[in-house]
Amino acid sequence: MCATCGCGDDGATITAVGAQSGHDHSHDHTHDHPHAHPHTETIALEQKVLAKNDMLAEQNRQWLTDHAILAFNITSSPGAGKTTLLERTIRHLSPQRQVSVIEGDQETLLDADRITAAGARAVQVNTGAGCHLDAGMVERALRVLEPDSGSLLFIENVGNLVCPALFDLGEHSKVVVISVTEGTDKPLKYPHMFAAAGLVLVNKVDLLPYVDFDLDLCVQHARSVNPGVEIVPVSATKGDGMDVWFKWIDARANELHTTVT
């Protein structure tokens, strides 16, 4: 349960699929709920939280754009390889330009330590009970980081494909990482996140011979929720496809430069 966005609050629909064990479920479920629904207040609070977040996110984006700082919001399930991807990316890019990272995790400084060892400036945001970063946290982190004009900023979100889809951080693009050790159907199960993606990286492709993952089908699923989205298979540990990812970053940097000048 998330303490800040209330995503643990129930809006769920429960649907029985296939044969159910036990007693007959065909009886009428239309009886009155035993207690009043606090649903209306929940939705109002959620809208207020999101509206405030969107306002702060727009301020972040304006500040980043004014300073020609290209910002990406990197999201994935836990363990898809975001930090490993960033380590390799930083080692490749940081000799030419400054790279900064805002690291989001519920606890520990472990990832920020890895990022600084790779050669980037980093701040760690620990969200405690929260399951996502929000625009206010990013604003505070930017005050600490003070990234140079013209630099690159990666925001590594908390590993979670649900709430980070709702919270704009002020980035220029969302990059969703999925790994081949996950289910091929992930884009269908988490459509909001994949629909918001500017790029999908399919990581750990070096493991394809050993896992049951259909890359073509995953691409098909991702495009069914986000037609035309760019999808790049990569291996952050072995290096496959990383040149395509670096070229994609360069293309976004050129776009931003054109906007600013």
Ligand code: MG
């Ligand atoms: Mg990480």
